Amino acid sequence: GAGVSQSPSNKVTEKGKDVELRCDPISGHTALYWYRQSLGQGLEFLIYFQGNSAPDKSGLPSDRFSAERTGGSVSTLTIQRTQQEDSAVYLCASSPAGTSGSYEQYFGPGTRLTVT
Amino acid sequence: AQSVAQPEDQVNVAEGNPLTVKCTYSVSGNPYLFWYVQYPNRGLQFLLKYITGDNLVKGSYGFEAEFNKSQTSFHLKKPSALVSDSALYFCAVRPINQGGKLIFGQGTELSVKP
Numbered sequence: 001g002a003g004v005s006q007s008p009s010n011k012v013t014e015k016g017k018d019v020e021l022r023c024d025p026i027s028g029h030t031a032l033y034w035y036r037q038s039l040g041q042g043l044e045f046l047i048y049f050q051g052n053s054a055p056d057k058s059g060l061p062s063d064r065f066s067a068e069r070t071g072g073s074v075s076t077l078t079i080q081r082t083q084q085e086d087s088a089v090y091l092c093a094s095s096p097a098g099t100s101g102s103y104e105q106y107f108g109p110g111t112r113l114t115v116t
Numbered sequence: 117a118q119s120v121a122q123p124e125d126q127v128n129v130a131e132g133n134p135l136t137v138k139c140t141y142s143v144s145g146n147p148y149l150f151w152y153v154q155y156p157n158r159g160l161q162f163l164l165k166y167i168t169g170d171n172l173v174k175g176s177y178g179f180e181a182e183f184n185k186s187q188t189s190f191h192l193k194k195p196s197a198l199v200s201d202s203a204l205y206f207c208a209v210r211p212i213n214q215g216g217k218l219i220f221g222q223g224t225e226l227s228v229k230p
Contacts, residue, residue: 004159031216043206043220056215091159095216102148102167105218107159 004108025094122221139207
């Protein structure tokens with residue numbers, strides 16, 4: 001079946017502009033995650049959505065970053081007033097529901113963001 | 117602070133030889149443990165996980181991993197490496213009762229030469 005999809009695959013933007021990154025999780029997966037992969041910081045957790053619960057925003061690096069998930073499916077990560085240090089690959093992942101939390105996460109191909 | 121360490125940035129092995137990619141973690145409680153692989157310009161692919169039970173877990177593509185609670189380690193192994201195994205490998209830990217986020221190691225680049 002279809003995996004996690006992300007768009008765009010590449011985004012080049014000028015410093016100070018806003019960007020929106022989109023994630024379509026696997027159908028039926030209630031948990032959705034955003035991570036950032038950069039050379040200096042490795043893979044960092046950003047935000048986590050689980051069903052209708054309030055999202056865990058503990059990994060967002062600044063208030064310029066926000067995310068929403070509409071209808072329990074598609075998610076958008078927004079970065080306002082982009083800075084060069086925001087350049088990274090942004091990865092989205094989803095996993096099935098489950099109180100045990102033992103499910104693995106399925107990752108999308110990522111969006112490569114370059115801020116010039 | 118919670119952390120995951122992959123002490124080797126790069127591991128080089130000859131095709132057909134056994135390989136080990138090391139991972140240790142510093143996380144309270146009994147976390148869930150995962151290995152992921154990333155091929156160039158691709159997302160992360162799940163390899164295997166340890167939740168509970170047998171310390172040796174088997175996963176995709178002939179990989180296995182050994183959990184050692186006393187050493188807080190979860191090393192990835194394969195008895196006979198293939199050139200196609202060359203990729204970036206990430207160890208990840210999911211702390212219990214922290215909403216599901218994964219804490220990743222820095223990654224280890226595996227290079228398998230013919």
